Amino acid sequence: MSRKTVNIIGAGQCGTLIAIMLARHGFQVEVYERFKDPRVQDAEAGRSINLALAARGLNALQQVGIESLIEPVLVPMRGRMVHQQDGTTDFLRYGQQADEVIYSVTRLGLNQMLLGVADDTANLRLNFEQNAIGYDAPDHTVHVRDETDGSLYQVEADPLFAADGAGSNIRRSFDGSDTFGGVETLLRHGYKELSIPAGPDGRYQLSPDALHIWPRGGFMLIALPNPGGDFTLTLFLPNNGENSFEALCDEASVIAFFAEHFPDAAPLIPNLCDDMLNHPLGELGTIRCRHWHDRGNVLLLGDAAHAIVPFHGQGMNLAFEDCVLLDRMISDYHDDWSTIFARFEAEQLANANAIADMALDNYIEMRDTVRDPKFALRKALAFELEQRLPDHFIPRYSMVMFHANIPYLVAQQRGEVQSALLEEFTATANTMDDVDVNAAEAAVKNRLPPIDSVRNDLSVRRS
Numbered sequence: 001m002s003r004k005t006v007n008i009i010g011a012g013q014c015g016t017l018i019a020i021m022l023a024r025h026g027f028q029v030e031v032y033e034r035f036k037d038p039r040v041q042d043a044e045a046g047r048s049i050n051l052a053l054a055a056r057g058l059n060a061l062q063q064v065g066i067e068s069l070i071e072p073v074l075v076p077m078r079g080r081m082v083h084q085q086d087g088t089t090d091f092l093r094y095g096q097q098a099d100e101v102i103y104s105v106t107r108l109g110l111n112q113m114l115l116g117v118a119d120d121t122a123n124l125r126l127n128f129e130q131n132a133i134g135y136d137a138p139d140h141t142v143h144v145r146d147e148t149d150g151s152l153y154q155v156e157a158d159p160l161f162a163a164d165g166a167g168s169n170i171r172r173s174f175d176g177s178d179t180f181g182g183v184e185t186l187l188r189h190g191y192k193e194l195s196i197p198a199g200p201d202g203r204y205q206l207s208p209d210a211l212h213i214w215p216r217g218g219f220m221l222i223a224l225p226n227p228g229g230d231f232t233l234t235l236f237l238p239n240n241g242e243n244s245f246e247a248l249c250d251e252a253s254v255i256a257f258f259a260e261h262f263p264d265a266a267p268l269i270p271n272l273c274d275d276m277l278n279h280p281l282g283e284l285g286t287i288r289c290r291h292w293h294d295r296g297n298v299l300l301l302g303d304a305a306h307a308i309v310p311f312h313g314q315g316m317n318l319a320f321e322d323c324v325l326l327d328r329m330i331s332d333y334h335d336d337w338s339t340i341f342a343r344f345e346a347e348q349l350a351n352a353n354a355i356a357d358m359a360l361d362n363y364i365e366m367r368d369t370v371r372d373p374k375f376a377l378r379k380a381l382a383f384e385l386e387q388r389l390p391d392h393f394i395p396r397y398s399m400v401m402f403h404a405n406i407p408y409l410v411a412q413q414r415g416e417v418q419s420a421l422l423e424e425f426t427a428t429a430n431t432m433d434d435v436d437v438n439a440a441e442a443a444v445k446n447r448l449p450p451i452d453s454v455r456n457d458l459s460v461r462r463s
Contacts (some may be wrong), residue, residue, distance in 0.1 A: 004335060006032060009132045009142065009163045013107070014319035015163030016114040019325045020064055020267035022161075027335075031124070032144060032155065033132035038222040039112050051110060052077075052211070052313030053103040059404040062321035063327060066406075070113050074103040075225040081210035084369055087264050091210060092376065096383050097397075100402045102313060104211070104224040106232070110316075119334065131165060135173035140297050142170070157297045159337045161320075161377040166287055168304035180300065181290030187309060190245055191236050191282045196268045196277050196406030198229030205268050206231060214262050215365055219243055220367040221262055233269065235276075236284075236367070245281055282448055284309050286356050292345045301326075306352035314355050314399060314408075321404070322348060331366075351408040358400065358412055358434055372374040374437040378422040380432050388437075391451055393444050405455045414454075417447050 006022050007016050011033035013053050023029045023380040053074065061067040076099050079093040084231055094100055118124050129147040135145065135157070142155040157274045161168035166184075201203050204225060206212055211225040219238065222348070223231040238244040245263075248254050251273045258266040267271060292300045303321035329340045369375055385393040396415030425440040 007155050010163035013111055013316055017119050018161055018323045019119050020118055021323055023121045028122045031126050032130040033128050033133055037128045038108055051105050051107050053105050054317050054401040055404040056317040057320045060324045062356055063324055066117050068070055073109040073227055074105050075227055076101045076103055077211045078209050081207055081212045083214045086280050095131045095398050102401055107152050131168055135170045148253055159296060160298045162304050163301045164304050166303040166307035172306050179294050184285055184287050185281055186285040188239055189236055189284055190239050191234050192279050194233040195271055196231040202229050204229050215367045215370050216261050217368050284410055288399050293341035299341045308356045310361045311366055312359040318355055354409040354412040372425055377426050381422055381435055384437055388441055389444055392448050407456055
């Protein structure tokens with residue numbers, strides 16, 4: 001195959017991964033990134049939520065053979081550690097199999113690792129401080145500004161992969177047209193990043209094998225472990241109102257708020273007031289598009305196509321799944337970009353909408369539902385049904401996080417049936433002894449087809 005040039009906008013996780021995959025198919029790949037190389041200059045502090053790497057993301061890294069490189073910066077989390085208002089904690093496992101864990105990883109660490117692999121990949125060039133400021137649809141060209149000297153030049157979209165994030169300039173260049181039809185919906189909640197350092201002896205000050213949650217009804221604090229013994233915390237809070245970022249306007253209000261709602265966490269955060277008052281307030285939102293491609297010219301990818309809120313830990317995993325699906329289609333259709341882009345959208349757009357919905361649902365679960373005593377009972381029943389009927393019943397969370405070959409849309413649809421079933425059989429129960437598990441088992445067999453009938457093959461087929 002001739003080394004035809006493929007251009008990519010954005011050198012984040014998604015843009016870099018698809019660049020590696022395309023280069024390995026023999027294309028000449030040019031990547032344009034508006035920021036400086038993060039291996040030289042670290043990302044802005046207080047701006048990046050830790051990532052949760054799950055089965056779909058791991059599957060993508062395995063496809064390109066770099067999972068062993070990333071392993072040293074991963075911290076496994078087996079479940080949620082729920083911190084109650086009275087200071088007690090409850091540990092809730094994510095899954096019941098030994099390998100059903102998710103991994104905490106810093107955005108910067110993962111990006112640096114992928115960029116290193118990209119640098120060592122033939123046919124691939126990374127161009128930093130090159131800002132794609134707009135797209136000219138009639139001429140199929142991208143206008144790029146060199147941030148080092150302010151000069152302007154053009155790049156052809158033949159084809160162009162736009163992986164330039166939720167605020168994609170490429171997508172927004174089509175605003176007012178029917179090409180993408182992108183709609184950005186912001187939550188009236190934001191986030192700020194905080195941190196708990198390692199203890200004096202370098203040990204974790206909280207249990208390191210869990211994602212810690214302080215659910216408070218309408219808002220929450222979470223903490224994810226890092227390899228160095230520290231934790232990255234994220235406070236999710238309404239932007240306005242009584243308990244809001246607007247109300248936390250000085251040291252006294254910050255101290256009083258944390259003393260009331262997070263008394264066990266506050267003493268572990270040495271720079272609490274400075275970080276709360278000075279770290280940037282992040283936005284939370286969802287992007288949905290009617291279409292992701294402009295014939296064979298442009299394809300939106302990752303957050304540029306389908307940014308989602310972080311409450312299911314699937315934004316990066318969804319983007320990596322995009323890359324795996326595209327890699328498979330390129331194996332089948334080579335450089336027939338019109339066919340590849342159309343088939344990719346047809347297969348993946350509904351899945352992206354499904355996980356966007358489930359991510360919003362999970363925010364309610366994490367900050368509210370997890371405090372309900374019936375939550376643990378429903379989870380126990382779900383685990384029991386999974387043990388009895390592994391071919392019919394897998395909890396929705398497990399389908400999303402641990403089963404890369406179950407489409408998001410299928411997980412959503414089956415999850416709705418399962419949720420109704422769990423509600424039905426725990427409605428009058430207080431413990432598992434009160435649940436008619438045999439009747440629940442019969443209902444599962446009656447209402448849900450076998451799991452194998454809905455699995456996808458996401459393996460890469462090389463010629």
